[in-house]
Amino acid sequence: MPIYKAPVEDITFLLNDVFQIDRYDNLPGFSDASADVREAILQEAAKFSEQVLQPLNHTGDLEGCTRHDDGRVTTPKGFRDAFKQLAEGGWLGLSGPQEFGGQGLPVTLSQSVNEFLISANMAFSMYGGLTMGAMAALLVHGSDEQKKTFVPRMMTGEWAGTMNLTEPHCGTDLGLMRTKAVKEADGTYKISGTKIFISGGEQDLTENIVHLVLAHIEGAPAGIKGVSLFVVPKRTINADGSPGAPNGVSCGSIEHKMGIHGNSTCVMNFDNAVGTLVGEENKGMAAxxxxxxxxxxxxxxxxxxxxxxxxxxxxxxxxxxxxxxxxxxxxxxxxxxxxxxxxxxxxxxxxxxxxxxxxxxxxxxxxxxxxxxxxxxxxxxxxxxxxxxxxxxxxxxxxxxxxxxxxxxxxxxxxxxxxxxxxxxxxxxxxxxxxxxxxxxxxxxxxxxxxxxxxLARDGGRALTSFFNEVAAFAKDNAADEAMKPYLAPLDVAVKHLQQATMWLMQNAMAKPDNAGAASTDYMHLFGLVALGYMWARMAKVAQDKIASAGEQPYLKAKLVTGKFFMERMLPETALRLSRIQAGAGSVMELPAEAF
The missing domain is CATH 1.20.140.10 (Butyryl-CoA Dehydrogenase, subunit A, domain 3)
Structure with a gap:
């Protein structure tokens, strides 16, 4: 049967030594996440992931979720109790604002915890992951009333959250969506339409589900410019904040899919469901x-x-x-x-x-x-x-x-x-x-x-320039370190490949946009290799310094060998990616569509 052990030591090395997170104690929440607190949180997250979630991964995959005739959905055996432990442990609100019941700790820490949860049970982790994403949108764009009504209960895991974008006839091109919103006299909206592929759209883990739904308001501009975002709870909200009557939201079916069987991926039907606008009309995509x-x-x-x-x-x-x-x-x-x-x-x-x-x-x-x-x-x-x-x-x-x-x-x-x-x-x-x-x-x-x-071109290429400058500064600062040459020399070559690819796109993509389209995936992976190479150079420098001061340790020795392997055997792929980019779009676009 499968095993899993959370990489606590690796996360600790990154937080404490590579990125020196304690330097940021001036930021809100960081001083509360001292080294001993971080260690305790990571160890508890590891324990929960290894002992509670990982054993449910295999059984949850085999059992899957079940939709009943009345539209209810039950999750695999053990998921409800595990979600209760997740909520009671405060994991959903680890980095959430304290004013809404969160702990206010750094996102840097909560993302590390998320890795443990996902490795242990990806399907289960999605219920909490979508809830945290929905909270983030409401905290930035929601009204004070929406924040007060929904966020605290999502933070504690009493309620869950979803995002509803995709429809049967449109995926990435959201301007084609047909879900409509009709404004009522009281300022609410009646939402009608069908959304597909909705992770956690219906489940038995929480007493209410907060759906964030994209829709067109009647009379709004066509296409993406007329899309608005609404919060549509599964059950209406009573005056005291408790869940009320059903709200015209139902699960039409559960998708039969390749994986993540333990997560209920639903077709969601909205039939005059009552929703409230999040942010401004026709500004839904920003939210x-x-x-x-x-x-x-x-x-x-x-x-x-x-x-x-x-x-x-x-x-x-x-x-x-x-x-x-x-x-x-x-x-x-x-x-x-x-x-x-x-x-x-x-x-x-x-x-x-x-x-x-x-x-x-x-x-x-x-x-x-x-x-x-x-x-x-x-x-x-x-x-x-x-x-x-x-x-x-x-x-x-x-x-x-x-x-x-x-x-x-x-x-x-x-x-x-x-x-x-x-x-x-x-x-x-x-x-x-x-x-x-x-x-x-x-x-x-x-x-x-x-x-x-x-x-790449945003703000005159400011972000890309900053990235190149940071890598160059690191290389310059460590150029005299003989032990760093096995890491810096390959990185220098890879950075030059990325710069050449960027220049080629600047020179060839404007006049012929297909060149950019044909190069995009190779460019993304070329960029990724350079970013990963930079991470290895930084980790190698820290590992060498720690060995010099405290003596050789198996963990640090393994880190240096693994980094050297990356530089020798994986980073050179940048040359292949550059060659593909510079080949242009000619052969990619030459065949007529009917020849495929």
Missing amino acids: MFVMMNEARLGVGVQGLAQSEVAYQNAAAYAKERLQGRALTGSVAKDKPADPIIVHPDVRRTLLSIRAFNEAARALVVWTSLKSDLAHRSDDPKERAAADDHMGLLTPVIKGVLTDMGFANAVSAQQMFGGHGYIVETGAEQFVRDARIAMIYEGANGIQALDLVGRK
Whole structure:
């Protein structure tokens, strides 16, 4: 059966040593998250993930969710009790504002906790993840009354939240949606329409569900410019704040899908359901993007989390499975064969996954810290720089981490041979669950187009320039360190490849936009490789300094070797990505549509 151990030591290394989170004690909430508090929270999150959620992952996948004739949905056995523990433990409000019942701790810490929850049980974690995203949107764009009514109960897990965008005939192009809103005399709206693929749209975990719904108000401009956002609770709200009568919201069916069976992915029908406007009329996308950006970072973490749990199980199997003999001679002479961990290609596969995981985790922590700065710093320049970072890196984290998370889950499955294709090992579930992360919250091709088409040129390329400057400054500061050359020299080459690719796009995409479209996915992955390489350089520097001051430790030695592997075996892929980008769109667009 599958196993999972939360990477507490790795998170602690990143928070304490690489990013030195205590430097930010001047920010609200950071002084409350001292080193001992962080350690206690991470250990408790690990315990909850390993002992409560992980055992429900396999059984929840087999059982799935059930829709009853009256429209009710029941989640897998054990999910209700686990969600109660999640809520009572305060995990949903870990980084939420204290005025609404949250603990006010850094998002940097809560994202690390989220990785544990997702690795242990991705389907279960989505119920809380969407709730946190809905709270974020309401906190930024909701009225005082909406915040007061909904957020405290979502923070405590009494109520859950969802996001309702997609319709049967439209996905990414939300301007095509047909869900309508009719304004009533009392200022409320009657919402009617059908939404699909709604994660947690109906469930038996909470007494109410707060749906955030995109719709067109009657008479609004056509297309995306006429889209508004509404909060539509499953049950109406009584004067005392308690759930009232049913609100014209129902689950029409549960999608039969490839993975995440423990999450109820619903077709939701709104039949004159009463909703209230969030923000301004026809400005719904601005409000929903708050939730979508939160969700995209969370989905990037899903890619990392599935890669991590798949790696852990594959590595454990490789140390136990006997098959053949080492090329250099028998290792386990007392056994009929050697464990497959002795074989170079098995080690290459496992190290490729591990090297990605550790750098991706650093990238998530770094970007989460920027999120905290963007929302909590009182320095306008610091907030603006952090916001630039978030805008630039969000599509990279979502696209690259989920592409690689799925690929790594497949590679980990390969380590099991035929046993990876059957249910008992859990390897095939990691593959199935990881696959959705590449699709929802904006398919990865859309993330790549967003990066190339919008984020690079935003504010005159200010965010990209800042990224290049930071990497260059780090390289300059450590240029004289001989021990850093194995990390800095490959990074320098990769950065030059990214700069060449950027220049090529500047010179060739304006006159021929298809060049940008054809290059976008390769550019996103090229950028991702450079960002991951930068993370490895930073981790290597800290590991070397700690060894110099405190002596060699197995954890730090493994960190340096894994980082060197990344620089030697994975970062050189930037040359391939650059070559593809510079090939342009010619052969991509040459065939007529009917030839496909």
